[in-house]
Amino acid sequence: MxxxxxxxxxxxxxxxxxxxxxxxxxxxxxxxxxxxxxxxxxxxxxxxxxxxxxxxxxxxxxxxxxxxxxxxxxxxxxxxxxxxxxxxxxxxxxxxxxxxxxxxxxxxxxxLLAAIAEHEREMISQRTKAALAAAKARGVRLGNPNGAAALLTGCREAAAKGGAASRQRADQRAAQILPLLRQLEATGCNSIRAMATALNVQGVPAPNGGVWYPEQVRRALRRAEA
Missing domain, CATH: 3.40.50.1390 (Resolvase, N-terminal catalytic domain)
Structure with a gap:
């Protein structure tokens, strides 16, 4: 079974x-x-x-x-x-x-599926670059005529949205790991360091994809309980 x-x-x-x-x-x-x-x-x-x-x-x-x-x-x-x-x-x-x-x-x-998807993404990038080069050769003016200053507002908005999205993902990861942390507490893992060790032994990936450290466990608990 x-x-x-x-x-x-x-x-x-x-x-x-x-x-x-x-x-x-x-x-x-x-x-x-x-x-x-x-x-x-x-x-x-x-x-x-x-x-x-x-x-x-x-x-x-x-x-x-x-x-x-x-x-x-x-x-x-x-x-x-x-x-x-x-x-x-x-x-x-x-x-x-x-x-x-x-x-x-x-x-x-x-x-194989990942390799095919990666290849297709590279082909799209190459076709886009070729199309832009052909347009430039025909005299088409590319980019914003006002320069980087015209993009400043958009960059600030994008940065704010990116920060909010990162915080949301961190909150989601913390909520997902909280039940595991509670189970560890119930089995006697009452310290932050013991929880980090137990998560690593079980092969549960940390938010950055690596191993767990006590401070990461502490932050996850704070986020989940906030």
């Missing part, structure tokens, strides 16, 4: 409320588990576009897989493979996975 963590994704709130697509994914995963005699220990639902790499529920599902030593199970491979960063997150997560629609897909398959 294999422990399974199910991950489902729909693109809109409307689909989430109606169950459109979600129920089909759940039925596929439950059928796979039943047919193989596996046990679903947790499930996570993401309401997000396939173009977005920031997937809080996917991160939570991967953390649950490490906690339960489970396999990540998805109904369709395209629930993960539309964005190269999402693919990289799965590849570097140290978690086994299975896609019901491609049960024989493995890390090599994911690696």
């Amino acid at each position: 294999v422990a399974i963590v199910a991950y489902y994704r729909v693109s809109t709130d409307k689909q989430n409320r109606s169950g459109l697509g979600l129920e089909a994914q759940r039925a596929a995963v439950e059928g796979y588990a039943l047919g193989g005699g596996h046990r679903i220990v947790a499930e996570y639902v993401e309401v997000e576009s396939g173009k977005r790499a920031d997937r809080p529920q996917l991160a939570a599902a991967l953390a649950a897989c490490r906690l339960h030593r489970a396999t990540l199970c998805i109904a369709k491979l395209d629930r993960l493979s539309r964005d190269v960063l999402t693919i990289a997150t799965l590849m570097n997560g140290g978690v086994d996975f299975v896609a019901v629609d491609m049960p024989h897909a493995n890390r090599l398959t994911i690696h």
Whole structure:
């Protein structure tokens, strides 16, 4: 028997409320588990576009897989493979996975998908540069005629939005890790240093993708409890 963590994704709130697509994914995963005699220990639902790499529920599902030593199970491979960063997150997560629609897909398959996506991104960049060079050769004036001063306001706005987005991601990560920290407290890990050590032993990645340090645990607790 294999422990399974199910991950489902729909693109809109409307689909989430109606169950459109979600129920089909759940039925596929439950059928796979039943047919193989596996046990679903947790499930996570993401309401997000396939173009977005920031997937809080996917991160939570991967953390649950490490906690339960489970396999990540998805109904369709395209629930993960539309964005190269999402693919990289799965590849570097140290978690086994299975896609019901491609049960024989493995890390090599994911690696190939990531390579194809990376190649396509490079080709788009090259085509864009070629088009700009051709326009410049025809005498088209590129860029803002007012220079960098005209972009100052936009840069400030972008910086403010970027800071807010970073804080939001940090708050989300803190909320995701809080249940694990509470479980550690219940098992006797009452110090910040002991919690950091336990998280590293379990293979739970720190916010920066590396190892946990006591100060990171302290900040996560402060954010989650704020």
